[in-house]
Amino acid sequence: MTIADFNDFRTRMNEAILGAGNLTINRFFALDHRAYEAGALGTKTKEMLGLVASMVLRCDDCITYHVIRCHEEGVTADEFQEIFAVGLVVGGSIVIPHLRRAMARLEELSAPGAGTE
Secondary structure (H helix, E strand, O other): OOHHHHHHHHHHHHHHHHHOOOHHHHHHHHHHHHHOOOOOOOHHHHHHHHHHHHHHHOOHHHHHHHHHHHHHOOOOHHHHHHHHHHHHHHHOHHHHHHHHHHHHHHHHHHOOOOOOO
16 A cells, blocks of 8 residues: 555545544544644654654554654654654564554655655
8 A cells, every 4th residue: 555545545534434423533533633733842743752652552554644744744864763763662573564664654755756645
């Protein structure tokens, strides 16, 4: 699945989920969105924290989302490497397969002419 496929699927399913009108689910999605808005910590920092947490929790969809958002927020290659290192140290060797997928997503985003569309 490419990043474009991921984004398309995520958008379609989010619309279906939110469109169902379940108040609890809609409120949770809103809370999740608000948690990453700038506050005492900037959005870039929060996205980096989200990426580390996603790596430790081993959620590939979340890793993809946060790699994309970190890239959009201007996280540098060196910063990504440090994020990956923290995730690996905190999560242990079980994180390695997810680190590989995170690196693959980053390579896809960094390819000439690449985008998240």
